[in-house]
Amino acid sequence: MTSETTALNREIHARPLVATAESRTRDHRFYTGVALALTIGVFAGFTRTYYARTYFHGPAIPLMVQIHGAVFTAWVLLYLVQNLLAMNGGMRLHRNLGVGGNPLQRPGK
8 A cells, every 4th residue: 555545545534424414405405406407407398299289289199108208297396306305304205205206216116
């Protein structure tokens, strides 16, 4: 081991293993921002062809595509709600929704 490696090991082991309140807040904001960006992107991208299809006079959508769109929409909204709950301290509901939302991850499995 070089002295550089030893110094790096000491630095890594000196860091606390438990996240600080500041790092948790930063993480929650980041993941909630990602969830919000994903939600906005999905709704912006699929408004004309899925969400507001009749307003834009889009073609008919096959039933399986409608089911896929509904399940994906539910997953995106659950992802956003989960992040908002975690960020605002609603961990009990966050965990319960996570367990209840498992079928959205892999339907049929």
